Amino acid sequence: MFSGFMVNTWTVATIVAVVAGVVGFFVVLRGSAFVADALPTGAFAGAAGASLIGVNTLVGLGVFSLAGALGIGWLGRRGRHDVATALTLVLMLGLGALFLSFSVEYAPEIYSLLFGEVLGISVNEVAPVAALGAVCVVAIMVMFRPLMLASVMPELGEARGVRSYRIEMYFLVVIALATSMALPVVGALLIFSLMIGPPAAARSVTDDPYLAMALSVVIAMGTVWAAIAASYASNWPVGFFVGMIGAFCYGAGRGWAAWRRTRVGHGATSTALAR
Amino acid sequence: MTERQPYVSSDEVLAVDGISVWLSGREILHDVRFSLRRGQFAGLIGSNGAGKTTLLRVILGLTAPTAGDVRIGGEPRARRSGGVGYVPQKIQLDPDMPLRARDLVGLGLDGHRFGIPLPSRSRRRLVEEMLRAVGAEKFGDARVGNLSGGEQQRVLIAHALISGPKLLLLDEPLANLDIRSEQEVVSLLARIAKEQQVAVLLSAHEINPLLPVMDRVVYLAAGRAASGTASEVVRTEVLSELYGHHVDVIRVHDRLLVVAGRADEPGAPVSHDDAAPVARAW
Numbered sequence: 001m002f003s004g005f006m007v008n009t010w011t012v013a014t015i016v017a018v019v020a021g022v023v024g025f026f027v028v029l030r031g032s033a034f035v036a037d038a039l040p041t042g043a044f045a046g047a048a049g050a051s052l053i054g055v056n057t058l059v060g061l062g063v064f065s066l067a068g069a070l071g072i073g074w075l076g077r078r079g080r081h082d083v084a085t086a087l088t089l090v091l092m093l094g095l096g097a098l099f100l101s102f103s104v105e106y107a108p109e110i111y112s113l114l115f116g117e118v119l120g121i122s123v124n125e126v127a128p129v130a131a132l133g134a135v136c137v138v139a140i141m142v143m144f145r146p147l148m149l150a151s152v153m154p155e156l157g158e159a160r161g162v163r164s165y166r167i168e169m170y171f172l173v174v175i176a177l178a179t180s181m182a183l184p185v186v187g188a189l190l191i192f193s194l195m196i197g198p199p200a201a202a203r204s205v206t207d208d209p210y211l212a213m214a215l216s217v218v219i220a221m222g223t224v225w226a227a228i229a230a231s232y233a234s235n236w237p238v239g240f241f242v243g244m245i246g247a248f249c250y251g252a253g254r255g256w257a258a259w260r261r262t263r264v265g266h267g268a269t270s271t272a273l274a275r
Numbered sequence: 276m277t278e279r280q281p282y283v284s285s286d287e288v289l290a291v292d293g294i295s296v297w298l299s300g301r302e303i304l305h306d307v308r309f310s311l312r313r314g315q316f317a318g319l320i321g322s323n324g325a326g327k328t329t330l331l332r333v334i335l336g337l338t339a340p341t342a343g344d345v346r347i348g349g350e351p352r353a354r355r356s357g358g359v360g361y362v363p364q365k366i367q368l369d370p371d372m373p374l375r376a377r378d379l380v381g382l383g384l385d386g387h388r389f390g391i392p393l394p395s396r397s398r399r400r401l402v403e404e405m406l407r408a409v410g411a412e413k414f415g416d417a418r419v420g421n422l423s424g425g426e427q428q429r430v431l432i433a434h435a436l437i438s439g440p441k442l443l444l445l446d447e448p449l450a451n452l453d454i455r456s457e458q459e460v461v462s463l464l465a466r467i468a469k470e471q472q473v474a475v476l477l478s479a480h481e482i483n484p485l486l487p488v489m490d491r492v493v494y495l496a497a498g499r500a501a502s503g504t505a506s507e508v509v510r511t512e513v514l515s516e517l518y519g520h521h522v523d524v525i526r527v528h529d530r531l532l533v534v535a536g537r538a539d540e541p542g543a544p545v546s547h548d549d550a551a552p553v554a555r556a557w
């Protein structure tokens with residue numbers, strides 16, 4: 001389980017988990033879960049298009065997720081964000097449907113793009129994933145405070161000279177990068193669950209933003225490792241385990257938060273003062 | 276520039292000079308001018324839609340005026356430069372957000388900077404000091420989204436003050452506060468203005484809670500402004516001129532009432548949408 005090509009699997013899965021934990025922390029904080037769902041799903045259409053015209057699927061992924069991110073940002077500038085996201089997603093999926101109708105013979109490859117191929121990663125996939133992952137994490141660390149301020153209350157950021165539109169675009173591009181990086185490995189559906197479950201769980205456990213981000217990374221790593229091990233042992237798809245464990249983490253986090261609230265509530269007049 | 280040279284004093288913190296703002300083809304503000312000096316506490320009074328938020332956004336550099344200019348500390352207002360603290364009107368803090376009051380105050384110091392802050396003793400001490408200055412030390416470790424409206428107000432004041440601005444703008448901080456918290460926040464701000472020599476400009480619907488501490492009034496009505504001390508501005512002649520129709524200013528005990536129409540006319544309305552932002556009859 002730890003030998004041969006499985007080493008690549010562990011390495012890449014760990015990188016993906018770190019990126020998902022870091023980027024996902026802000027995805028959840030900003031309430032951009034829908035974007036994190038739409039970008040990988042729509043980018044998958046790009047991969048289908050690329051394989052149709054005989055280009056590397058990674059290029060199709062990159063182009064579509066980047067175009068999707070910019071589209072969401074641009075459309076969302078005036079209108080509602082969820083509508084902008086839905087519109088972009090619909091456009092990309094429409095194209096995807098067309099591409100797929102032309103290329104039925106690629107079905108297995110498409111399937112692996114949706115659900116990932118985490119158990120079959122080759123050694124030359126490790127370096128690009130590591131490089132893109134590093135870019136994502138560094139980008140988030142660099143813009144941590146302005147992004148935080150703009151996410152907490154955009155007006156506070158604006159008053160301090162943080163341009164929320166620029167920050168938003170920047171962040172969307174990071175989500176697009178993370179998507180292109182992780183999608184061929186864990187699949188369009190899994191990257192999303194990994195970006196939402198662990199950060200959502202982490203933030204119900206702690207009030208400290210830095211700790212919450214670290215915890216989100218730890219939970220994401222735990223989720224992926226456990227899922228790979230379980231998949232290896234049972235031969236069930238990794239995606240099934242990632243989805244289940246992610247949802248379980250979130251549930252456990254909420255349960256923990258509720259339990260903490262009732263405990264704090266006893267013998268204190270105010271939750272705020274008691275902590 | 277006109278030939279009229281504005282009066283510039285060395286402790287002038289804010290000069291609003293002939294500001295006009297048009298939005299969507301409507302003139303929202305017309306030739307607004309006033310200035311504030313260090314340590315002055317000013318009330319920006321006006322009814323709903325009078326243009327208070329618009330004026331504060333112009334001062335912040337977030338809305339571009341159609342005419343006129345704003346100077347801060349004698350310097351022309353550079354777009355999005357620091358030096359001004361701001362507490363917005365709508366405070367929306369998500370209770371699910373992992374962010375403690377002290378984190379939000381800290382972001383007031385360096386939230387615009389890149390990178391993550393290194394743990395530093397002096398930064399921590401400054402945050403602690405600021406929390407204490409606004410009476411928020413008891414809930415410094417609480418999640419901001421869970422705090423009450425009044426508590427969040429204090430945390431945001433600390434957030435706005437920690438970078439040591441010369442000017443503090445607050446947009447209706449007294450809305451949603453009960454009378455006791457209202458008085459506490461007003462006297463807190465008045466004390467901060469005096470102790471830290473910050474010019475405070477606070478917008479409100481009502482003038483009365485501010486009367487005991489206010490050095491200046493900027494009164495907005497019908498897109499225009501009158502400014503001066505309360506006794507200079509809140510007078511029947513001045514406000515009638517500003518509104519463009521007759522209003523009466525009545526003093527009842529220590530409270531001021533602005534009443535539309537002539538008080539001696541039978542059936543005169545006691546309050547009018549446009550003319551009774553200053554005080555209500557109860």
Ligand SMILES: Nc1ncnc2c1ncn2[C@@H]1O[C@H](COP(=O)(O)OP(=O)(O)OP(=O)(O)O)[C@@H](O)[C@H]1O
Pocket residue numbers: 298299303321322323324325326327328329330364
């Ligand atoms: N972006 C905009 N486009 C068009 N009109 C605007 C815009 N922003 C504000 N207005 C108009 O300008 C006027 C003043 O608005 P503003 O928000 O400054 O009022 P306010 O005094 O803060 O009111 P309130 O007490 O309700 O907060 C309103 O009539 C409003 O409709």
Ligand SMILES: [Mg+2]
Pocket residue numbers: 327328329364446
């Ligand atoms: Mg307003």
